[in-house]
Structures are given as C-alpha cells and as structure tokens.
Amino acid sequence: MSSAASAYAQAPPPSQPAGLPRLLAGVPAHGALSLQEHLEIHGEAPRKPRRRRRSESPLIARIEAAGLLGRGGGAFPTARKLRSVASAGRRPVVVVNAAEGEPASLKDRTLMRARPHLVLDGGELAASSLGAEEVIVCVCAGARASAEQAAAAIAERSRAGDSSSPRIRLQLVPNHYLSGQESALVSYLNGRRALPTFTPPLPFEQGVGRAPTLVSNAETLAHLALIARHGPEWFRELGTPSEPGSALVTLSGPVAHPGVYEIELGASLFSLIDAAGGATDGVRAALVGGYAGSWIDAGRLPSLALSDEYLAQHRARLGAGVVLLLSEHACPAAETARVARWLASQSSGQCGPCVNGLQALAMTLTETARGVARAKAEERIARLASLVQGRGACAHPDGAVEFILSAVQIFGSEFADHARLGTCEACALAGELPIPDAAARAHGGLRRARLA
Amino acid sequence: MSYRLRVNPIACEAHGMCAELLPERITLDEWGYPLISAEPLPESLLEHARRAAQACPTLALLLERERARS
Amino acid sequence: MSTAVAAAGPTAYWYLTRSTGAVALVLLTFATALGVLDLRRWSTPRLPRFVVDSLHRSSSLLAMVFLALHILTSILDGFARISLIDAFVPFAGSYRPFWLGLGALAFDLLVAVTITSLLRQRIGYQGWRAVHWLAYASWPIALLHTFGTGSDIKQAWMLWLSVVCVAIVVGAVLARVLFGWPENRRRRVGALATAGGFSLFLLAWLPGGPLGSDWARRSGTPSSLLAHTHAATNSSGSRR
Numbered sequence: 001m002s003s004a005a006s007a008y009a010q011a012p013p014p015s016q017p018a019g020l021p022r023l024l025a026g027v028p029a030h031g032a033l034s035l036q037e038h039l040e041i042h043g044e045a046p047r048k049p050r051r052r053r054r055s056e057s058p059l060i061a062r063i064e065a066a067g068l069l070g071r072g073g074g075a076f077p078t079a080r081k082l083r084s085v086a087s088a089g090r091r092p093v094v095v096v097n098a099a100e101g102e103p104a105s106l107k108d109r110t111l112m113r114a115r116p117h118l119v120l121d122g123g124e125l126a127a128s129s130l131g132a133e134e135v136i137v138c139v140c141a142g143a144r145a146s147a148e149q150a151a152a153a154i155a156e157r158s159r160a161g162d163s164s165s166p167r168i169r170l171q172l173v174p175n176h177y178l179s180g181q182e183s184a185l186v187s188y189l190n191g192r193r194a195l196p197t198f199t200p201p202l203p204f205e206q207g208v209g210r211a212p213t214l215v216s217n218a219e220t221l222a223h224l225a226l227i228a229r230h231g232p233e234w235f236r237e238l239g240t241p242s243e244p245g246s247a248l249v250t251l252s253g254p255v256a257h258p259g260v261y262e263i264e265l266g267a268s269l270f271s272l273i274d275a276a277g278g279a280t281d282g283v284r285a286a287l288v289g290g291y292a293g294s295w296i297d298a299g300r301l302p303s304l305a306l307s308d309e310y311l312a313q314h315r316a317r318l319g320a321g322v323v324l325l326l327s328e329h330a331c332p333a334a335e336t337a338r339v340a341r342w343l344a345s346q347s348s349g350q351c352g353p354c355v356n357g358l359q360a361l362a363m364t365l366t367e368t369a370r371g372v373a374r375a376k377a378e379e380r381i382a383r384l385a386s387l388v389q390g391r392g393a394c395a396h397p398d399g400a401v402e403f404i405l406s407a408v409q410i411f412g413s414e415f416a417d418h419a420r421l422g423t424c425e426a427c428a429l430a431g432e433l434p435i436p437d438a439a440a441r442a443h444g445g446l447r448r449a450r451l452a
Numbered sequence: 453m454s455y456r457l458r459v460n461p462i463a464c465e466a467h468g469m470c471a472e473l474l475p476e477r478i479t480l481d482e483w484g485y486p487l488i489s490a491e492p493l494p495e496s497l498l499e500h501a502r503r504a505a506q507a508c509p510t511l512a513l514l515l516e517r518e519r520a521r522s
Numbered sequence: 523m524s525t526a527v528a529a530a531g532p533t534a535y536w537y538l539t540r541s542t543g544a545v546a547l548v549l550l551t552f553a554t555a556l557g558v559l560d561l562r563r564w565s566t567p568r569l570p571r572f573v574v575d576s577l578h579r580s581s582s583l584l585a586m587v588f589l590a591l592h593i594l595t596s597i598l599d600g601f602a603r604i605s606l607i608d609a610f611v612p613f614a615g616s617y618r619p620f621w622l623g624l625g626a627l628a629f630d631l632l633v634a635v636t637i638t639s640l641l642r643q644r645i646g647y648q649g650w651r652a653v654h655w656l657a658y659a660s661w662p663i664a665l666l667h668t669f670g671t672g673s674d675i676k677q678a679w680m681l682w683l684s685v686v687c688v689a690i691v692v693g694a695v696l697a698r699v700l701f702g703w704p705e706n707r708r709r710r711v712g713a714l715a716t717a718g719g720f721s722l723f724l725l726a727w728l729p730g731g732p733l734g735s736d737w738a739r740r741s742g743t744p745s746s747l748l749a750h751t752h753a754a755t756n757s758s759g760s761r762r
Binding site: 198350352354356 | 459460461462463464465466481482483484485487
C-alpha cells in the first residue's frame, strides 16, 4: 500500500510527466483548456491508429499492457471491452459516458468542464482503433458548464480537425440517477426513454442503432488518451500491479476543501483527506463507492487504502471514486433512511422486486429511525434485501441493498437506539449526504466542488 | 443439453401463471413476482417448463440453453 | 335453371354451413368475452390462471375450426356460388357481396391473430400484442356478417342467440371498464362509447334491415336466386 499523496501542483513540464497530477494537470480554476493549451501540456495526439481489417489495432494491446480498468464504477478491463466491440463485426459506435447520475460524484463533469480535449482525444482514439465513425458525448442536462465546454471543444476540433476523424456530437441526457447506466444510455440514444433495458443483448453486441457500441466512462477515455501518448509502462508507474494508474475521486463531507482529486490507486484515505485540507469535524464513518457502495467504520479508516483489492476486505469497492465522510454530528439512522427513500424514488419502476422492495426497505428504515418500527424490523430488512438482490434488470437494487445492509451493520447501535427511543436531536438537521431533491441540498454536502 | 429458466424482470407483470404451472421450481414473492429456484432443471420437468414459458402472458419467462462456462 | 335447383332441394352443406356458422359465432363470442374480461385477475385456487388462459386459447382455436367448416361447407353448397376466393378476399363475390365480404374480412383478421398467437414466442410480445388488437374488430364484423347473410336471422332461436352474444360481449366490456375505474380513463371511456354506439346502431338498424321485409333482395342476393326464394318461401322455413 502506497501512501503517495494526491495533492496536485502546477502544470508539470509537458512530455515528461511523472507522478501526479495526470488528468488534472494544468486544470484552470474556471473554463477549460483550449485545444492549443491541451496540446501544449500533453503533446500531440499520436497518429490515429488506423484499424486494418482482420488485424487488431495496436492501441488495444497497449491498453491491455497498461491494465486500464474502467472508471465508471464497474472496473471492467478496458482492453477486453474494446476487443468485444471490435470482434462484433459491424461498424461500431463510441459513446463517451459523462452522464454522471450519482449525486456525490463530480469527477466526470469536472473533466468535461476543464479537460474536454483529453476526453475527446480518448474518444477519437478509441473510435479509430475500432473503426467507428461516430462518437457521441453524453452529458447530463443539469451540468451546464460541462455541456458548454464540451460543445465548444467539439466545435474547436471540427474547425481544426481533418475529415478522417470520427464525427463527434454532444448529447444531453436527463438528470436521473440511472441515466448513465449503460443500457439506459443506449436506450435514450436510440430514441426511447433513459431507462435500463433487459440484457442480453449487451451494448457491445447491439447498442446505438443496433450497432456494436462501446460505452466508456469519460475518465477511462482520458486515461486511454494519455496511455496512447506515454505508453503502458508510464501508466503503470503509479498505482498497484492489479490496479495501475491514477484515478479521480470525489471527496465530500467534513473536510476543508471537498471536491475532485486525483489519486494514485492504492493511496491511503488519510492522504486524500490531507490533500483536501484535513478534516473539519470528527468522522463517524466513510461511504466508499457512493450510494451503491458500502459504509466503513471510523476505526478502520486510518489504515484504509483506496484500491478495490484493499477495500475488498471491508466488502467495499471504489466504484466511481466517490468517498463520502459522515461527520460525528450527523444522525446515521436519519441519513440512511433519507438516502434509502431517495434510492427508492430513483427506481426506473420497471421491475416489481425493485420498486416494491426498495420502497418497503425505505419505509422500514424510516420507521426505525423514527422509533415507530414494527417488531422484528431487522429481520424484515434482511428478508427484503434477499428478495431484492439480483432480481432487477440493472444493478440499482443491488447497490441500494448493499448501501442499506452495510449501514444497518455499521450503525447498528444508532439504529437500535432510534428503534427504542425515537428521533434524536441530529435527525432534524439538514441532510449531510447530498441528494438532488432540493436546490439547497444539491450542493450542501459538497460545498465547493473545486480543485484544491 | 441443460436448460435454465430466467425471468425478464422488465416484462414480468406478476401474472403468476409460471408458478402455477411449475411449482417445483417457481414460487411467488409477497408481491407476486417469481422466484426461480437455482436447482437444475431435470428432463422430467422440461415439458412443464416449456409450457410455463409459453403460457406467460408477457413472454417474460425464458427457457434458455445453459451457456457453457469457459 | 332455377326450377332445376328447386327440385334438388337444400343440400346437407346448406344446413351445415348455417349450423357451423352459428357455433363459430358462439365460440368467438365466448373467446372474445374471456379476452375482454381478463379473468386471470380473479382466479381462485379452484380456477387457476392458467386454466382461464387455456379456456381463451382453446375456445379461440375451436372457433377457428368451426369457422373453417363454415367456409368449406358454404363453398361446397353450390346454391350461392361462393368460391374459395370469396372466403379470403372480401367484397368480391356475387352473393350479397358486402355482407359476405364482412365474413371474409373477419376471417382474415382472425387468421392473422391465430397465426401470430401460435408463433408468439418467435414474434415477441410487442409484435404479437399489436396484431392481437385486431381481434377486437373481428367480433363485431363477424356479428354484422351474421345479421347480413344469415338465413335464419328472422327465426326466433337465431335472433335470441345473436342478442345473447351481443349481451355477453357488451356485458364483458362493461365489467372490464368498471372494474378499476378510473384508471386509464380515456381508454375506458372509449371502450364504453364504442360498445354503447355499436349496441345503439344494432337497435336502430336491425328492424328496418335484416329483420325487415325484402332483406334478401336489398342485401344483394342475385336476382336469379331470388326467384327461387320467392317460390320456396311458402314451404319449410325460409330458404334464402
């Protein structure tokens, strides 16, 4: 486990990047890096690797050597994804997924706002390596600054670019939690609603316009663009052998400067908190992986390293790099119930077990937090959890159940107190965990989403 | 050739006919949605499974060949 | 000429085509009512959903069998000179072209519904459902065909049979619309309006139409056959 700090400095000299920052190098406080500035920092994009028929693009082998894993939450090996799309036969489509539906995650919209050209590089490179002629960049309709910068960057490239580059277009998607889910995104691009669909067929087989589709997270493509420039060995200079490279993390909660940070995979949580200016309050627990993630007790945090390999011991995963700290002053029971209610509301409503199960779970948690739960609430929660897991068309119910079960376990004593005694003083406080239902809460938990 | 049963949870509307026709492998949860047992499907139940899949009003029950695990 | 035909008298096919037609109508009515009611929601352990579902499928298929016999026997009975084409292509025949054509039309729709239902798992749910809506149209068309071409319609038993069929389907529509009201208000109001409108239409049309005088001529029976009809009216029942 490395304790490499994640603080970022001023832009390092262009063609010799070492250490951090990588993705966030030279990021301005406002606006985006123009194409010119982007090229100055990172150098020219490598010549687009032309995909020759019957032979695989060399870029894919480089990505495989680099061991790049998807940064959208699934941590799927990117080279394998590229290969699946490449072997599907028909001309594919590339979708850049910056439709960040997770409320506590800001990394993708930050990348699109400040480093659009790096992401677009990745998109174009992926498209060229797959023989795709179309790249669709998806941004949430609510992330206006990101959408504007992405549009401007696309326009800049089309003015400067050559006709052999793939066509790039911007597509705004609805602001739901599930809009960024792979099949939901593809469904929306196909003119239907942004709701998950039953798979198979998976997007890599049949996606946008029935063509094999690569749906890749914006950050993943940004890494891909850098690997194409500097090579797999460079990429592996940071991180761990099984999880190489750097990653963007959104840190929120009682720290001086919450926001998006770039860390080396395997870095300690405490070094991240240091980079964010240190904690401003006592920390009760950390939620790693966002609202589909798991809670980790404060006692385990000092030695916590941010890599899936390490987090597996705590039944957690880094997911889309979302870390939420819960202060000692918040009421865990009320917060959990609140988020559970929101998660239930974000169900796409297509699958019975998800709709009914999450609703029932949210109600049981709410009743427990208010001290009006029926007998055997704990057993009911466990039973409902087993009824919900794996019975939806997407991973939303599974994520919600993981969030709830880990909360019930970590905050067992608080829940027991509430069940017996009812609401506590902290219950009425404004929610610390951010959920986008009220304008006031939209940025409440994140205060300033700025780069340190 | 082994088969398995799978539900398309989006198409499923809790009509419950599958549980009536194949109670050996399918039960209904408290909301009426099917719970498919993980036990393998023997030859003797295959016809019943086929009938259950055919009877589903929304064609949500799928009888599929087991994909060979690599 | 017509006298030669009169001498031959009604063939067995003629009786068969009337009886199979009536049975097909009853079965189609039953199947339609079951479909409209969606009785599955009211299943009991003694009447499980799959049984109700099977009843609908079986009665539909049986209706198709009788319908096929009805068509076959009407072709084999040479009186009205109905050809195989007339069974499938509506409004092309010489005998009461419009009313017979309605029968062919209903048959076409039902064939589409039947084939898609038998191949449901290959077509997929959405495709099947779109075609199945045609079933709603086939019943009233078949009923109008019965009134228009039916030789027995003035007979009390046939008239009562038809009235009961209408009552069953209209009743099923009412029951379905009222249960769960007012969800899907527009659709329910539309269904009520259609059922009500159709019933009123029948009430207005029947007395002056098929139940009125000289319907055989007015409905398009060729004059060569009409002469024979008039001659035979006084004997057992109405020939045409």
